Amino acid sequence: MNIEEIRKEFPILHQQVNGKPLVYFDNAATSQKPQSVIDALTHYYNTDNANIHRGIHTLAERSTTAFENTRKAVAKFLNSREVEEIIFTKGTTEGINLVAATFGRKFIKDGDEIIISALEHHSNIVPWQILCEENGCTLKVIPVNDKGELLMDEYDKLLSDKTKLVSVNYISNALGTINPVKEIIDKAHKVGAKVLIDAAQAAPHATLDVQALDCDFLAFSAHKVYGPTGVGALYGKRDLLEAMPPYQGGGEMIKDVSFSGTTYNDIPYKFEAGTPNIGEVIALKAALDFVNELGLENIAAYEHELLEYANELLADVDGFIPVGTADNKASVISFLIEGVHPFDLGQILDAKGIAVRTGHHCAQPLMERFQIEGTVRASFSVYNTKEEIKYFVEALKAAIKMFK
Incomplete structure (x- = not known):
């Protein structure tokens, strides 16, 4: 799949948020819409x-x-x-x-x-x-x-x-x-x-x-x-x-x-x-x-590639705590950073143009099972890129330094 060509079909992606290129990692909440829709x-x-x-x-x-x-x-x-x-x-x-x-x-x-x-x-x-x-x-x-x-x-x-x-x-x-x-x-x-x-x-x-x-x-x-x-x-x-x-x-x-x-x-x-x-x-x-037209199998394979790449980079993030490490997963990463509230992280990432979801994700009983109030959730779609994930991880590391 040609991801750059796919991205061209989504007009909302080509904008700046807070002076930065939009990185949309809130796909589990709602996906963006291609021009055809x-x-x-x-x-x-x-x-x-x-x-x-x-x-x-x-x-x-x-x-x-x-x-x-x-x-x-x-x-x-x-x-x-x-x-x-x-x-x-x-x-x-x-x-x-x-x-x-x-x-x-x-x-x-x-x-x-x-x-x-x-x-x-x-x-x-x-x-x-x-x-x-x-x-x-x-x-x-x-x-x-x-x-x-x-x-x-x-x-x-x-x-x-x-x-x-x-x-x-x-x-x-x-x-x-x-x-x-x-x-x-x-x-x-x-x-x-x-x-x-x-x-x-x-x-x-x-x-x-x-x-x-x-x-x-x-x-x-x-x-x-x-x-x-x-x-x-x-x-x-x-x-x-x-x-x-x-x-x-x-x-x-x-x-x-x-x-x-x-x-x-x-x-x-x-x-x-x-x-x-x-x-x-x-x-x-x-x-x-x-x-x-894209094929669900092709979409799933690419999103899994993004998931593995993100997990690889996040493993080196200081204080990174994954929540939900099932062997069989879709392209969703829920996590905490030790000593940092998810809402604070979400706001700092938004300032850099990165949209993630924070909170209990309408799953409060599940959060209670893990004895937490909520998580930061990054969820990937077919129009996301490894470059965006790298930028996200770098922004996350910079945010963590602010709390040290």
Whole structure:
């Protein structure tokens, strides 16, 4: 891959921040957008803006076609059996909440158990806590070792005929740990449990094949995979989606409405009440086209090269403490510097034009497991370079000297 040519496709990268060239290492929070995605969004509002599905005029038909073409693209991206198994959402968070509010409320009862992991983002913790408070089910947690890897022997002990759902992330946003999701899914199915995969961090780094994984649900966000904010997709097996009640009421999710009763629409529309984020959904296809053109395997290989290079340079940094050293990791490095608060480091690096994330990364229980308040997190994408990493490490060393 020609990284310099790739970088040219991202207009935001070519600017100065605080008088320094921008070095964007906050990709785990959100990725930047190629010009093709920006163009797709502006093209919709410049030429096609109209509500979808219900209009017969030309703009409505063009908008509807483009919107549904994205659904087809997502189905192909995830290798779902049917395009109707793809539901558009606001993002991974809404996808998880949708499953909790529909599948959870209908099929998980008092005395049942839900299993999550210690690596989860708050969006894959709080919805299940709410469900447990409402219906009396119990939340169980797979612990992690000191490297930030799931203890699979402990997972085996948690599984039972009481387990109705297992919901885990594919890749940890806080540590970069890549979880053995296929093994997790297979073991859950043996006890009759369904499985939801939070693929927010996996979508830009790993091939997602829902048929090969045999997951029951999978959610991801467009903004993590070079697409717009406010859009995501939820995959669900047809039989489950058809058995689940609607998530919200309104237009589009109905066939017929009367004061005596309502008939709900077929999937996926049953779960897509109201006017969706049309332009952003359409632009998501451009993002997936960008990924497919580069190839996820090529992206992952290059990002792993960046990860190894960064680990090599950071090993020589005085007081460097890595947090999360799993053997199988995505391009995320969480760390501390002995005697320096992460927020202070983040501010000093920002002054040099370097964007990193500091704090608990919406994973407070995981931070408690490591007995820390938070970390500095540098996360790399396909448009980052070794030169940027070298500059980052030099800036980090200079910052540390200020506290000595």
